[in-house]
Amino acid sequence: MTALALLVPGGNGQLGHDLVAAAPEGSVVRAPGSNDLDVTQAGSVVRAVDDLVAAAAEAGLPAIVVNAAAYTAVDVAESAQAKAFAVNADGPRLLAAVCSSRQVPLVHVSTDYVFPGDKAGPYEVDDPVGPKSVYGMTKLAGEASVLRSGADAWVVRTAWVYGAGGSNFVKAITKLEGERATLSVVDDQRGSPTWSADLASGLLELAGRIVAGNGPEGRTLHCTGGGETTWYGFARAIFEELGADPDRVKPCTTAEFPRPAKRPENSVLSPASWVDAGLTVLRPWRDALAKAFPSFQEDARR
Template sequence: MILVFGKSGQLAQELQHQADVLALGRSEADLLRPGRAQAAIARHAPSVVINAAAYTGVDQAEEDAVAAHQINAAAPEEMARACAGLGIPFLHVSTDYVFDGSGQAPWREDDPVAPLGVYGRTKLAGEEAVRAAGGNYVILRTSWVFSSHGANFVKTMLRLSDTRDALGVVSDQIGGPTPAADIAATLLKMAQQMQAGAVGGTYHYGGQPAVSWAGFARAIFAQAGRNVMVTDIPSRDYPTPAQRPLNSRLDCAKLTADFGIKPPKWEAGLALVLKELKI
């Protein structure tokens, strides 16, 4: 049995659509309460655990660091230690925000980490705790997640296009939009291989090709048939409480070499999401 932490988020919903999993929401396992994650694993005795839960409010985390640390670092540590004790694989999702976004080269798994804000620091602390637990783990760093569920950039752009015919969108942040459905499929494939004896580690999985937010917005409007003019703007013209990395490109070669999984093409994933949204 696959136990999934998270129930209503983008990734958790995709995991439930694609596989027979037991997904635990806050009512079943409140990750803000220490000990609940470990207790859930002991109670359900799964064959593999996937952590699809996270504190993802990047700006809110700047004022809510205690809760962000509990969900993004302390709870994954509990999960990883419990899985290590049972000898079962643990798969944990992390983020490009562990890097400072400098340069233009795609980030490799062994590049130096230097998060810019609370969200990135708490996710990095979670990574370090998972590695230290000593079990067979996967840390899957991904970026710019989108789907037909919840709140994300695709749905925001579509909502704005209902009332706007022109938008200014940041063009100096470059990354890989990643369909949640593809992340879910990748985690399930990795879990299967790990149960068969594969050894995990830290991996990158981001959509290809790299694009700016402005370029992504243009693709959304083009595929959706929305006539919206997008103007490129620099990040400084769209200030936010938390600084975003300018370079979120991820080198996914290690994942392909070790698990035979190639990075997703986000244009195809976008088409599927728009179909799900009946657009």
């Protein structure tokens, strides 16, 4: 894989962590967290991209930005709309504008929440959007800003991400397994669990293609773990990895556990755009979970 000069806003998050870990040998990586790079502040973004350009020139490497910064507190976003829009919409707009002016390509990570979730089958990249939550609306606005910015940019939607860094469903279920005799988990929402390490590898493969001048024709792509399940099915698989009885996980409906933000019933994203681009399809979600589990099991129990 080609060495890169890589800027990863959101470098402290679970995806950012794995992007740094998977960066090709010889790469120059800048992975600032929100304290070091506030994507909502133009001056901060300009300095970060200019630093990347300078580092790329010094190292003789192609520069690219992979934006992993996001406001992901889905329920809190319903009452913190200004903050969510600032990070998820204004931030990508600023990044894309600066990338455009410096001629640095951009890969922006988005979400299944841009869709309404009422389709029977997997969502294709050109299916009608229609987010039902503030979080989804802000992410859709960010996509639009990036794609109309004039930057050499791609949007990659993903879903149900978990990894060693940050909080996520796998860590939560692992912790609860040790605290409760049984768990009730929603069985009427479907999606594709995605290990952040696999996603990072896919994004870096895409980045390598882009800097080589062979970026996909389609500017919006879907990249998730292979296959699909429900949150209930996902929780049972986590129990299996723990060596616990999966029958301790009980199915329930979304209506039984109402949340401030409405979740898509169907979050399954079709891999067709990724396949058509000639990119490596991520492994099946169940295989990925088995591979991933040892790397963060102890941390999840803390």
